[in-house]
Amino acid sequence: MNLPRLVAIALVCLAFFRPGNLSAQIYADVTVSGGVSGTFTMTLEHTKAPVTVANFIGLATGKKGWLDFQTGGIRYDAFYNGLTFHRVIAGFVSQTGSRNGNGTDGPGYTFRDEIDPSLSHATAYTVAMANSGANTNGSQWYVTQGNQSSLDGSYSIFGTVTAGQTVCSALNAVTTDTSDRPVTPVTISSIKVYGPSLAGFNLNPTGLPKVLNGGTVMKAASSTFSLGYDHKPYSTYLGFHSPDLSGWSSFISSSYFHSLPPAAGDIDVTSLATGSKHFYRLARVDYSSCYTAPVSIEGKTLRFPGLFGTSYVTLTMNAAGTGGTYQYLFSGSSAQSGSITSVTYQNNGSPYSADLFVTWDTSVQIALDVLNFSTANGGKFTGRSNLTSFPTISGSFTSSP
Numbered sequence: 001m002n003l004p005r006l007v008a009i010a011l012v013c014l015a016f017f018r019p020g021n022l023s024a025q026i027y028a029d030v031t032v033s034g035g036v037s038g039t040f041t042m043t044l045e046h047t048k049a050p051v052t053v054a055n056f057i058g059l060a061t062g063k064k065g066w067l068d069f070q071t072g073g074i075r076y077d078a079f080y081n082g083l084t085f086h087r088v089i090a091g092f093v094s095q096t097g098s099r100n101g102n103g104t105d106g107p108g109y110t111f112r113d114e115i116d117p118s119l120s121h122a123t124a125y126t127v128a129m130a131n132s133g134a135n136t137n138g139s140q141w142y143v144t145q146g147n148q149s150s151l152d153g154s155y156s157i158f159g160t161v162t163a164g165q166t167v168c169s170a171l172n173a174v175t176t177d178t179s180d181r182p183v184t185p186v187t188i189s190s191i192k193v194y195g196p197s198l199a200g201f202n203l204n205p206t207g208l209p210k211v212l213n214g215g216t217v218m219k220a221a222s223s224t225f226s227l228g229y230d231h232k233p234y235s236t237y238l239g240f241h242s243p244d245l246s247g248w249s250s251f252i253s254s255s256y257f258h259s260l261p262p263a264a265g266d267i268d269v270t271s272l273a274t275g276s277k278h279f280y281r282l283a284r285v286d287y288s289s290c291y292t293a294p295v296s297i298e299g300k301t302l303r304f305p306g307l308f309g310t311s312y313v314t315l316t317m318n319a320a321g322t323g324g325t326y327q328y329l330f331s332g333s334s335a336q337s338g339s340i341t342s343v344t345y346q347n348n349g350s351p352y353s354a355d356l357f358v359t360w361d362t363s364v365q366i367a368l369d370v371l372n373f374s375t376a377n378g379g380k381f382t383g384r385s386n387l388t389s390f391p392t393i394s395g396s397f398t399s400s401p
Contacts, residue, residue, distance in 0.1 A: 026195040035184035040164030052158040067108025072240025072281035097140035106138025109209040125161035214282035226266035287351035
């Protein structure tokens with residue numbers, strides 16, 4: 001084989017080779033400028049975090065719709081271009097993905113945590129989603145510096161920086177102000193996504209919300225103005241108002257996370273209809289593919305050690321999960337028992353969880369906002385009660401059978 005042909009083959013091989021895990025063949029080149037200039041390459045974990053990667057790619061390429069809170073409009077352009085790394089903590093993380101630059105916003109929706117136990121923050125240059133609590137992922141992400149394994153289990157890892165690591169290190173070493181914001185902004189100029197697995201990758205997986213138009217219709221009757229809308233279940237509606245199509249402000253955010261559509265009716269906007277002109281936009285975030293059915297507790301016996309200062313509280317649910325019996329024991333006294341009078345679920349403002357309300361003796365009520373079965377026989381819980389001495393409750397529980 002002659003030398004020119006060998007060179008040609010070598011160049012073809014190099015074109016398809018990227019550093020890092022070759023089983024995850026989707027990459028993102030992130031180019032930054034300003035306080036630090038250069039490009040770093042992220043290898044995306046599209047098989048272990050498919051929903052998170054789909055969200056990142058969709059926003060980075062403009063293939064996923066997102067809500068512009070400045071205008072109330074739905075946009076399909078590259079979300080990250082022009083955004084800064086608004087939070088940089090030396091030796092810890094460099095964070096970006098906030099359009100207002102303050103770390104207090106996102107794309108208009110949230111999605112569930114996607115945590116694979118085989119992925120860890122123990123290695124530097126790990127890429128993961130920032131959040132403000134469980135299941136609040138949106139658009140913000142960070143790159144770690146050093147071993148940050150204490151973050152494992154709380155944040156969704158979706159990639160690793162496998163080339164251009166010196167750019168990330170330089171970014172993490174910039175001078176910052178008292179708010180951890182770089183004094184000289186570091187801005188994302190572009191993100192290029194590519195790789196042999198990209199063409200067959202699903203950018204619209206189950207579990208990823210969609211931002212849609214709310215089907216708004218303006219209605220006027222005498223001096224009363226209202227907005228008609230499409231009344232879809234499993235949705236959040238976000239409304240925006242402008243007197244001049246220049247500056248917009250939000251005026252409503254209503255969520256309906258249940259199988260029935262919201263009650264028919266219009267949104268009264270009469271109080272906003274001042275002056276000769278007024279304009280409205282209503283966006284709908286469709287969470288129908290994200291909804292999680294409540295935890296099944298039918299026929300189970302749940303024991304809560306130490307609840308309300310007792311030795312234990314035991315709740316035995318009937319086969320329908322609508323009632324049952326309770327028993328509790330205070331140290332040095334006899335066990336007390338009786339009937340559970342009601343068991344109901346109520347959405348707590350998230351498509352990913354619901355409060356479990358349990359009432360016994362018609363007066364004692366607990367609301368469990370997290371009943372996390374880490375094993376088949378129990379786990380952790382948090383919640384609240386109507387007892388003055390125990391407004392918040394948390395701990396572990398066991399379950400049988």
